[in-house]
Amino acid sequence: MKTWGVGLIVLLVVALGVTAYVVSRPDGDSTTDEMAERIATRIGHPRGTDGNAYARAALEGTTDPKYFAVLEVTDSPTDDPQKVHASLLFRVHHPGTSESQQPWRLWEVDPVTACYRADFNHYGVAEGGPDRVACPAGARPITPPPAQRTGVPENYLAAFETILAALPPAPTPDEVLAALRAKLPPMPVDERTRLPWAEPRLDAFVKDGNVGVIAAGGGSCLNGVRLADGTVAAWYPPRVQTRPGEFGCAGQSALQLYKTPPPK
Structure with a gap:
């Protein structure tokens, strides 16, 4: 076959391929x-x-x-x-x-x-x-459910103090978490969406009789400690301390932060 004939066939194949792509896209x-x-x-x-x-x-x-x-x-x-x-x-x-x-x-x-x-x-x-x-045949628009509000309710701070003070002398982390889940106040209901707030993330850490706990949600990190000598405290550290790369927000960091003065 002559060279020009081969070239023509190649051009036709390419043109047909492009046309098929355009038509099928x-x-x-x-x-x-x-x-x-x-x-x-x-x-x-x-x-x-x-x-x-x-x-x-x-x-x-x-x-x-x-x-x-x-x-x-x-x-x-x-x-x-x-x-x-x-x-x-x-x-x-x-x-x-x-x-x-x-x-x-x-x-x-x-x-x-x-x-x-x-x-x-x-x-x-x-x-x-x-x-x-391709658009699905008969597809109908979806309206996603409203988002649950996130955060740590105000009454959690006093509840932390009460629950920590009532813990046994040498609890395990699982026992601490069980006490929190059983005794923390119910989540409030968002007036706008009529949905309860999303449950905060809880964490507990125990070492040498010292207990550290947190409740995290919506950018807030409530800290609580119950020391081996019976000292109980609950507080919100500055966010600069709880962000990733610093102390973070965890039960272990709550014990660390209790002994760390906040930044000036």
């Missing part, structure tokens, strides 16, 4: 791609606790599901910061110019509706950004 265009990228980047930080947290962030300020809607929420819990821990499938709509009433437009741009799947890890939207996918 899900609906969308550069405008909807940019819209999806902006949304995914915006909600990637701070890290969402789960898929519903990303969905709530994406829907913030959006009132018309015609232009933006979350269609699926997927959770994949993992402790690996590089791995995907939540995904969203969402739909965006660009109205084009055919839905505009501007009389001065020079050309028509058709409206476009496109769907995207965005994966999120600890660092934000996963590498590659949101992928354009």
Whole structure:
């Protein structure tokens, strides 16, 4: 076969491949791609606790599901910061110019509706950004449940003191945690969402008869100690001391912080 014939066949194969890709690729265009990228980047930080947290962030300020809607929420819990821990499938709509009433437009741009799947890890939207996918047939917009309020209730401080004072002389960490869970006040109800607050994270540490406990939530870290000599205290350390890289927020750090003066 002559060289020009082989070249023509190669060009035809390439052209057919490009055409097949364009025809088979899900609906969308550069405008909807940019819209999806902006949304995914915006909600990637701070890290969402789960898929519903990303969905709530994406829907913030959006009132018309015609232009933006979350269609699926997927959770994949993992402790690996590089791995995907939540995904969203969402739909965006660009109205084009055919839905505009501007009389001065020079050309028509058709409206476009496109769907995207965005994966999120600890660092934000996963590498590659949101992928354009086919919109599921019959998919309906999802409204995620409201978020539970997080924090440590005010009455926990006095409860810490009472519970710690009543502990036996040499409790185990499990016994300390059991006493806390049994005797701490019930979580208050958020007036806005009508949901109880999320349970704070509890931790206990025991060494040589000294007990350290914490309750952490919503950026707060309540500390408590019961020393071997019977001394009991509960307090909120400055956040500069409890953040990662400093003392942190744990039962063991509560004992360390009790003997450490706060920063000036």
